[in-house]
Amino acid sequence: MIYFTRLIIILPMKRFFLMYCLILSGLGALAQNDLIGINQWRLHLPYSKAKAVAEGSGRIYCASDFGLFSYNPSDGDVKRISKITGLSDLLVERLEYSKQFKTLIIAYTNSNIDLLYDDNTVINIADILRSNIVGNKSINNITIRGNIAYLATGFGIVELDLERRELRDTWYIGSNGNSTFVNDVAFDNSNVYAATNSGILTAALNSALFNFQNWSVDASNTLTLATQKFTSLVSINNRIYTTNRDSGIVYVKSNGVWSVFPQVTTFVNCELSSSNNYLIVRNFLSVNSYDQNGNRIHSITNAAPYTNPKPMDAVVDDNNLMWAADGNNGLIKLTLPFYFEKILPNGPLATSVFAMDGSGSNLWVASGGRITTTASYLSNGAYLFEGNEWKSFYGLNDPAYDTISNSGYARDIVCVAADPANEKHAFMGTWGVGLLEYGTNGITKVFNATNSPLRGLNLGSFRPIQIGGLCFDRDENLWVTNVNNPTPLLRLKKDGSWKGFSLPATMVNAWVYNVVADNYNQKWVLTNASGIGVFNENDESTTADDQFKFLNGSAGNGAIPGTNVYSIVEDKDNTIWIGTDKGVAVFYNPSSVFSGNNFDAQKILTENDGYAQYLLESEIVTAIAVDGANRKWFGTFGAGAFLQSADGTKQILNFNTSNSPILSNTINTIAINDQTGEVFFGTDKGIISYRGDATEGGTTNSAYKVFPNPVKHDYQGPIAISGLVANASVKIADLDGAVVFATKALGGQAIWDGNNFNGQRAHSGVYMVYVTDAEGKETVVTKLLFIN
Numbered sequence: 001m002i003y004f005t006r007l008i009i010i011l012p013m014k015r016f017f018l019m020y021c022l023i024l025s026g027l028g029a030l031a032q033n034d035l036i037g038i039n040q041w042r043l044h045l046p047y048s049k050a051k052a053v054a055e056g057s058g059r060i061y062c063a064s065d066f067g068l069f070s071y072n073p074s075d076g077d078v079k080r081i082s083k084i085t086g087l088s089d090l091l092v093e094r095l096e097y098s099k100q101f102k103t104l105i106i107a108y109t110n111s112n113i114d115l116l117y118d119d120n121t122v123i124n125i126a127d128i129l130r131s132n133i134v135g136n137k138s139i140n141n142i143t144i145r146g147n148i149a150y151l152a153t154g155f156g157i158v159e160l161d162l163e164r165r166e167l168r169d170t171w172y173i174g175s176n177g178n179s180t181f182v183n184d185v186a187f188d189n190s191n192v193y194a195a196t197n198s199g200i201l202t203a204a205l206n207s208a209l210f211n212f213q214n215w216s217v218d219a220s221n222t223l224t225l226a227t228q229k230f231t232s233l234v235s236i237n238n239r240i241y242t243t244n245r246d247s248g249i250v251y252v253k254s255n256g257v258w259s260v261f262p263q264v265t266t267f268v269n270c271e272l273s274s275s276n277n278y279l280i281v282r283n284f285l286s287v288n289s290y291d292q293n294g295n296r297i298h299s300i301t302n303a304a305p306y307t308n309p310k311p312m313d314a315v316v317d318d319n320n321l322m323w324a325a326d327g328n329n330g331l332i333k334l335t336l337p338f339y340f341e342k343i344l345p346n347g348p349l350a351t352s353v354f355a356m357d358g359s360g361s362n363l364w365v366a367s368g369g370r371i372t373t374t375a376s377y378l379s380n381g382a383y384l385f386e387g388n389e390w391k392s393f394y395g396l397n398d399p400a401y402d403t404i405s406n407s408g409y410a411r412d413i414v415c416v417a418a419d420p421a422n423e424k425h426a427f428m429g430t431w432g433v434g435l436l437e438y439g440t441n442g443i444t445k446v447f448n449a450t451n452s453p454l455r456g457l458n459l460g461s462f463r464p465i466q467i468g469g470l471c472f473d474r475d476e477n478l479w480v481t482n483v484n485n486p487t488p489l490l491r492l493k494k495d496g497s498w499k500g501f502s503l504p505a506t507m508v509n510a511w512v513y514n515v516v517a518d519n520y521n522q523k524w525v526l527t528n529a530s531g532i533g534v535f536n537e538n539d540e541s542t543t544a545d546d547q548f549k550f551l552n553g554s555a556g557n558g559a560i561p562g563t564n565v566y567s568i569v570e571d572k573d574n575t576i577w578i579g580t581d582k583g584v585a586v587f588y589n590p591s592s593v594f595s596g597n598n599f600d601a602q603k604i605l606t607e608n609d610g611y612a613q614y615l616l617e618s619e620i621v622t623a624i625a626v627d628g629a630n631r632k633w634f635g636t637f638g639a640g641a642f643l644q645s646a647d648g649t650k651q652i653l654n655f656n657t658s659n660s661p662i663l664s665n666t667i668n669t670i671a672i673n674d675q676t677g678e679v680f681f682g683t684d685k686g687i688i689s690y691r692g693d694a695t696e697g698g699t700t701n702s703a704y705k706v707f708p709n710p711v712k713h714d715y716q717g718p719i720a721i722s723g724l725v726a727n728a729s730v731k732i733a734d735l736d737g738a739v740v741f742a743t744k745a746l747g748g749q750a751i752w753d754g755n756n757f758n759g760q761r762a763h764s765g766v767y768m769v770y771v772t773d774a775e776g777k778e779t780v781v782t783k784l785l786f787i788n
Contacts, residue, residue: 035388036678036691038718038751041084041661043067044390044680044687047345050325051312054104055275056097059119060315060323061104062331062343063092066351066686068106070119071331071343073321078345079119083661086122088114090663090685095313096142096149101162105149107139115165123165128158133179141184141232155179157194169210173201177212186233186240188253193218193240195230200242218258232272234279237292241279243270250281263294275315287311287324298322300334349392350380351686356671357416360423362386363671363680364438365687368412370431379411382428385680386440393442415514417470417478427478429467435480452492453500455485469525473517481512481525488512489523489535502543506550507533514567519574520591526565532558532578534593547594559600561585566622571646572630579621579634583614584648604648615648625670625679628747629694629727633679635667641681643692655681655690663688677749693718694746697726701771701780710785711754713764722749724771725778731770732784740767754786764788 036042045067052063059070061081068081081087087106094107104116113125128137128151136154143150148168151158156179159168173194174180184195192209194201200218207214231245240253241261248270250261264270269283278289278297286309289298298316302309310327317323322334330344348365355366363385381394412431419425428436434448448465449455456465466483473479478492487500488507510527517523525533531552538545551558562582569577576587578601585601592599604615616634623635630646640656655662664683671680674696680689703723711719721730730750732741740756750771756762764787772779 036689038677038691038693038720041688041690043080043082043084043661043663044347044385044689045082046347046350046686048330048347048349049327050330051327052092052095053313053315053323053325053331054095054097055315055317055323056099056104057102057119060317060331060343061095061097062323062325063095063106064325064330066090067345067347068092069331069345073317073319073333078343080345081116083663086120087116088112088122088124088126094139094142096144098144098149098162100147103162105142105144105160105162107142107151109138111137111139111153113139113160115162125160125165125167127167128153135179136181140182143185143187143233145187150185152182152185152194154181157182157185171210171212173203173212173215175212183231184233186235188235188238188240193233193242195233195242197229199228200230200233232270234272234274236274236277236279241272241274243272243281245270248283261294263290263296264288273313273315276318278316280314280316282311282314282324284310284312284327287314287322289314289316289322298334298336300324300332300340346389348383348385348390348687349394352380353383353682353687354413354668355415356669356680356682356687357418357426358671358673358680359418359420359426361673361675362418362423362440363673364416364418364426364428365682366413366416366428368414368431370412370414382413382416382436382438384426384438384440386424391440393438415467415470417472419476420472421476427470429470429480431466432464434465435467435470447492453485453487453490453498454480454482457484468511468513469515471515471517471523473521473523474519479515479517479523481515483511489515489525501535501537501546503533503535503548504550506531507548516568516570516576518570518576518590522590522593524568524576524590526568528564530563531560532565532568536594549593551593555600556598557600559585559602561601561603561617566620567624567635569624569626571626571632573646577624577626577632577648579616579624581620583617583619584621584624584634586648606644606649606651608651615644616642623667623670623682625672627672627679627692627694628674628677628696628749629745630747631694633670633672635670635681636665637667638665640665641667641670660690661688662690693720693749693751695722695749697724697728697745697748699725699778701725701728701778704771704780704782706769706782706784710787713787716754719752719754719784720749721745721752721769721771721782724748724750725773728771728773728778733768733770734763734765735768745771761788762786 047064047067049065050062054061059072061070070079089108089112091109093109096105102117106114112129115123133155138154139151141152147163149160149162157171161168172179181197182194186193191202191204201215202218203209203215228244230242232243234241243250248267250264251258252261264281267283271282273280280289286301288296291297300309308328311324312327314324324332326332329342333341352367353365354369357364365383367380384391413428414431415429417427424440426438434454436443437445454465456463468481468483471479480490482488487502489501491499510529513526515525523535531550534549536547553560562580564581565578567579576590578585585603587601589599605612606615619639620637621634622637625633632644634642643653656665663685666684667681669682677692677695678689679692701724705723706721724745728745730743731739733739740762741752743750767784767786769782769784
């Protein structure tokens with residue numbers, strides 16, 4: 001390698017020989033290939049619901065409801081394109097590609113526009129988004145002619161100059177120069193046409209097109225088209241094709257005369273487009289292409305071997321392959337005559353996420369929801385993130401669902417508990433059909449009123465069993481909260497035995513939600529009764545010493561701020577943190593709840609821009625997670641996510657949609673992979689993760705590693721020493737023994753920025769990494785090759 005050659009030049013032979021021996025003895029074992037780097041993001045979005053496709057520069061671009069990716073047919077390379085890679089927004093509505101300028105035009109549902117060129121440079125054009133135009137600003141279609149992309153919008157036609165990469169002009173072509181809803185634009189040699197909800201408007205190309213007076217209803221037909229709603233316009237070889245979406249009839253204008261295009265059978269919800277001189281006709285069941293003579297060439301229909309199609313857009317490339325954006329199956333490739341291939345980046349089934357929990361390297365996701373006390377009827381099932389791949393378990397691919405619901409679906413999975421002793425095992429609670437037990441291939445058992453003490457509301461033949469929360473205790477027993485059960489708190493032991501616990505009417509009559517088992521074996525239960533129930537079983541062999549206390553906002557009885565508690569967690573110091581509609585509070589003495597001593601929750605005073613205030617007191621705190629360094633991640637309703645120091649007094653990070661790729665400022669749930677430090681944010685727009693710099697510390701240094709190693713000359717990111725004993729002391733020294741950096745591990749991981757104590761970049765060479773715990777018993781020495 002080239003880096004060894006550079007080192008020979010700058011180092012004496014003796015030192016180089018020593019370095020060479022060190023490298024041969026251990027460097028190969030230390031080299032890492034981590035999928036996501038520290039302080040980097042990655043998206044976890046579904047790509048099956050594709051809606052737009054474009055072809056250009058040897059790649060096929062496909063947009064789903066929530067993600068955009070490109071595919072290279074020559075080598076099968078798939079690239080995800082998102083805010084992480086530089087895009088400005090999320091929900092893509094339309095795609096169009098200019099081969100002349102090698103530019104992908106991305107129009108979003110909110111009327112924002114990105115231009116992606118050279119596959120790595122993004123120019124944002126937000127003029128329409130930021131404009132004060134009254135009314136609909138949607139971008140309905142894009143037509144490219146020369147260096148101009150014509151945007152059919154909800155108020156008129158906008159010219160986008162692809163050469164200068166800016167908006168050029170706007171045409172208000174409605175009566176008296178008012179705005180009008182334009183669905184599509186097309187050109188022949190003499191005229192420009194606009195498909196509107198009230199007929200086809202046309203103007204001569206040599207006229208002043210910005211002047212509404214030069215536009216009129218196309219009266220060159222005898223088919224009473226003037227007042228119909230037209231949604232598509234296509235120009236091929238100086239012919240104009242259009243359709244009335246409601247009737248499905250396709251018309252063609254040739255030699256100045258409109259007629260019905262007879263080759264297309266009428267079908268409702270018809271849309272037209274063109275690609276490589278093919279007329280493409282589609283609806284939600286099929287897509288077909290026609291050549292200049294009206295012969296059907298390509299066809300994707302609901303028939304074997306490709307079933308359940310939902311084509312939303314399609315193109316034909318230079319190799320005569322059809323590519324369809326399919327609303328059920330992602331990107332579909334059709335090779336004539338009928339060979340189909342599905343291209344679908346891995347992701348969960350949907351963006352819906354309500355709760356998450358992890359064990360080991362696996363993340364389990366509940367995708368359902370509830371609206372206060374009622375169901376939201378989401379039936380996207382459960383997701384598992386295992387080995388950096390997503391699995392989705394739902395009605396169509398998990399036969400067990402057929403046994404638990406009359407409709408064949410387990411709706412509204414609202415809580416999850418991953419087995420701390422087995423990462424391949426988890427439980428999910430539903431808001432209606434009971435408790436589900438999962439393995440990595442789906443449901444393994446269903447608990448309901450027939451095989452457990454779980455109970456539901458009596459609605460005659462249907463008795464919905466609503467599970468509000470799940471957690472494991474320190475003995476690996478599962479605790480379950482069950483609404484409308486005389487024993488609303490239940491325990492499932494590892495041996496399969498159940499026990500329900502009678503609680504005061506405060507809990508029996510409440511809607512019980514999340515439950516947390518603390519290190520003192522107390523159970524903290526969130527309710528809709530403006531408080532928290534705390535239960536202590538004490539001696540398991542008798543109920544005589546069972547204890548229960550309901551905490552509220554009163555001093556001496558909890559002093560919980562706000563009206564509602566939305567989140568709860570126990571940290572590594574055995575304190576209980578709660579998130580409310582008035583910020584954060586902490587029970588520093590949870591063991592004192594039943595002692596008669598003071599245990600009230602305390603708010604945390606922080607300093608922000610020189611002002612003292614209580615932590616997040618103006619926010620609804622919807623989620624809390626604790627990382628390996630005992631720092632707290634908070635999710636909010638509307639303000640994004642926050643990372644605070646272990647005591648909560650110092651803000652370390654704040655992620656929102658303005659300063660980060662995070663999908664939304666509304667965070668439903670947060671989970672952390674303790675092994676890698678990756679933080680998963682479940683938002684109302686899907687899941688995104690960020691790899692933090694803290695991991696769970698161990699009791700030994702047996703699993704240590706350094707990455708990246710070697711550190712190349714152009715690398716500027718963090719250098720991590722992971723797999724360490726908790727909160728270890730770490731020193732980095734050169735071969736002469738001079739210490740260049742020292743720090744304390746964040747849980748089980750220490751971070752070096754590559755600079756010495758003076759803030760200067762360290763010199764090239766081999767460095768020794770010395771690790772020890774506070775007592776000096778757990779020590780390790782490893783090495784790092786650093787190239788400046």
